[in-house]
Amino acid sequence: MITLNVNGKRLEVDVDPSTPLLWVLRDSLGLTGTKYGCGMAQCGACTVHLDGQAIRSCVKRASDAVGRQITTIEGLSTDLSHPLQRAWIEIDVPQCGYCQSGQIMSAAVLLAENPKPSDDDIDDAMSGNICRCGTYSRIREAIHRAAEMKTAGRRAE
Amino acid sequence: MTYLLPRLTTCVCILFVILIALLLYSVKTDALVQRDDARAKAAFLAIIPVLKHPRCLNCHANGDFPRQGDDNHIHAQNVRRGPFGHGVTAQKCSACHQEENVAGLNMPPGAPNWHLPPPNMPMIWEGKTPGQICQQMKDPKQNHGKSVEGIVEHVTSDKLVLWGWNPGEGRTLPPISHDEFAAKFQEWAKFGAACPD
Numbered sequence: 001m002i003t004l005n006v007n008g009k010r011l012e013v014d015v016d017p018s019t020p021l022l023w024v025l026r027d028s029l030g031l032t033g034t035k036y037g038c039g040m041a042q043c044g045a046c047t048v049h050l051d052g053q054a055i056r057s058c059v060k061r062a063s064d065a066v067g068r069q070i071t072t073i074e075g076l077s078t079d080l081s082h083p084l085q086r087a088w089i090e091i092d093v094p095q096c097g098y099c100q101s102g103q104i105m106s107a108a109v110l111l112a113e114n115p116k117p118s119d120d121d122i123d124d125a126m127s128g129n130i131c132r133c134g135t136y137s138r139i140r141e142a143i144h145r146a147a148e149m150k151t152a153g154r155r156a157e
Numbered sequence: 158m159t160y161l162l163p164r165l166t167t168c169v170c171i172l173f174v175i176l177i178a179l180l181l182y183s184v185k186t187d188a189l190v191q192r193d194d195a196r197a198k199a200a201f202l203a204i205i206p207v208l209k210h211p212r213c214l215n216c217h218a219n220g221d222f223p224r225q226g227d228d229n230h231i232h233a234q235n236v237r238r239g240p241f242g243h244g245v246t247a248q249k250c251s252a253c254h255q256e257e258n259v260a261g262l263n264m265p266p267g268a269p270n271w272h273l274p275p276p277n278m279p280m281i282w283e284g285k286t287p288g289q290i291c292q293q294m295k296d297p298k299q300n301h302g303k304s305v306e307g308i309v310e311h312v313t314s315d316k317l318v319l320w321g322w323n324p325g326e327g328r329t330l331p332p333i334s335h336d337e338f339a340a341k342f343q344e345w346a347k348f349g350a351a352c353p354d
Contacts, residue, residue, distance in 0.1 A: 041253035041265045042233065054247040059259045106247035113246045125247040127235030 002066055006031070007075025017063035021055075022046045024062045025072055033073035033101045037130070044129030047102035048072045054109040073101035076108060083149035084108055087142040095133035103129045107143050116147050192349035200344040202353055205287045207338050210331040212321040216273050217282040223273055227329055229283075242275040258325035266328065268320035291352035305350045313339040 001014050006029060013028045025031045025048070034057060037045030041056040048057045049071035076082045080089070084104050087093075094100045103126065110117055110125035117125070122140050131139065207213060215224035221238040222231055239245040244252070255267035274280040278299050282290050293299050294308060303311060312318050322335040331338065 040261070040263060041259075044234075047247075047252075053249060054252050056253050059253060059255065059265055061255075064255070109247040117246075121246070124235060124237050124245050128248050128252070 002062060004062065004065055004070060005068065006070045007072060008069075013062070015062055017061065017066075019062045020058050021048070021060040021062050021065050021070070022057035025057060025070075031072050031074050035098055035101060037099065037102070042128075042130075043099070044102045044106060045099050047105040047129065049105060049109065052109070052112065054106050071105075073105060076104065082108070083146040083153070084111065084142070086149060087146035091138055091142045091145060093135055093138040093142045095131075095135050099129060099131045099133075100135075103131065103139055107139070107146070110143065111147060111150060115150060117143065190349055191347060192351075194349060194351035197345050197348035197351040198353045200341045200348065201291050201351075202287055203333075203341045204338060204345070205290070207321075207331040207333060208282050208290060210321070210329075212324050212328065212331055214283060217280055219281055219283045221276060221279075238273045238276055238279070240276065242273040244272075258323070260326070262327045264325065266320065266325045269316045271317065287353040295350060295352065305346045309339075309342050309346050312342050 001012055002017055003010055003012050004024070005011075006025070011029060013024055015024050015028055022034060022036060025034050026036070034048055035045040036058065037043035039058050041059045044056070046056055046058040047054050049055070049069075050060070050065055051068045052071075077085060080086070084107050088100070088104060093103075106126055106129050110122065114121055114125075119140060122143050126136075126139065126143075208217070211224070211227045211229055215226075215229060218224045218229060220231075223236055223238075224230060225232050234248060236248055236250075237245045239249070244250045250271045250273075253265045254271040255265065256269045256271075257267050259265050259267060278301060280293065280299065282293075285293070295305065297303060300308065319335060321331055324330070333341075
């Protein structure tokens with residue numbers, strides 16, 4: 001039995017501590033927004049946050065996440081209000097959608113560390129998230145849009 | 158007066174111990190360095206095939222990005238060196254690299270503190286002569302302020318250096334063992350750490 005902090009909740013899960021975090025999230029906790037793509041940290045579909053940093057949950061042992069804050073796409077906001085979620089909807093980014101939770105989780109770390117990223121900054125942050133539908137140009141546009149929303153939100157505060 | 162005697166005795170004892178320690182240290186230092194430039198240079202040249210091996214060179218190559226594989230190809234996912242050598246924003250080394258290798262072929266290799274040299278001290282060995290690598294390695298402004306002893310300690314016990322000899326399934330090993338590699342570094346230091354021409 002291990003205890004994980006997921007999206008602000010302390011949850012006990014009965015798993016082998018070496019189980020990849022992805023499978024704990026999906027199979028034990030039912031948080032299926034995070035996807036399995038390659039299983040070897042090469043595609044980015046399984047990206048979640050660990051203490052605010054983007055990680056590939058398919059290669060992270062659950063025991064390595066104990067005592068740390070895990071955020072999944074379900075925890076990014078409770079009401080789709082995160083600027084990235086709003087921008088994604090506004091620009092209609094997804095096609096099949098499979099990679100999109102990983103894309104958004106990576107983009108969230110980018111914007112947290114760089115509120116006004118250039119195209120190059122976006123490429124450097126997002127090249128590890130593969131989209132088989134090729135929605136890259138809309139992803140880039142949506143990240144710029146979310147950055148604007150965040151900036152406007154701060155001005156309004 | 159008598160109550161001062163134990164304190165005086167203690168002080169004298171401490172001074173004596175310090176003197177002995179200093180004496181031993183100077184003897185040890187003398188024993189460590191026996192300057193012989195030819196032997197030091199030869200030892201450093203024996204190290205070069207390891208430094209140029211992909212397990213080492215892939216993080217000590219030209220450009221602000223790591224390499225992969227025995228062909229030194231550019232790291233997939235457009236990974237960058239970043240401001241501290243730990244990658245950038247959503248693509249930091251620790252996003253994929255754990256503190257140990259993930260089991261299986263083509264799975265991410267790992268070791269504690271997986272990173273590239275930082276951009277202000279990139280420690281690039283690619284395209285450099287053995288003499289240039291040696292001079293760079295000895296320069297505290299380019300080696301994170303290390304002394305020769307510090308370099309020897311680093312290559313002997315740093316876990317990221319040691320990873321080169323435990324790189325995970327499917328990856329080739331440097332041409333000599335880590336023990337031999339560390340011994341050559343110790344030999345280089347012992348004979349005065351001269352650099353090849």
